[in-house]
Amino acid sequence: MHEFGLCEGLVDLIEERAGGRTVTGARVRVGAGHAVSKDAFEHAFAEAAAGTAAGGAVVDVVITPLTVRCRECGGRAESMDALAACPVCGGEVEVSGGDELVLESVEYAPADGQADGQPDRQGGGTGEESARVPGHPR
């Protein structure tokens, strides 16, 4: 499965960017030249991300078209398929673009410490507030 290989690299990249944060979503741009389907990509992503920081992330895939340019008539077209011939004159085409795999954005879960455990203890004037960074390993 071709999508899986792409997603493995992507998950690595997301984890690197997340730096330990929990990832809830990611937006990815995939060139049409990869010939992936959105569904297959989302499925492969879920598999590749299982057990990582991106395990619960929802991936938003945007497939970007590639550009074909005809060597005969000079026509240009955007296409979701790697056309083999010019749609206008049937001439030989050059395909460009469509090979990108771009991680556009990553969304993270809200930082811990605010999620739960609101300090309901009113400060007794000791200045010892619950501002301690939870750095204790478990």
Ligand SMILES: [Zn+2]
């Ligand atoms: Zn042409």
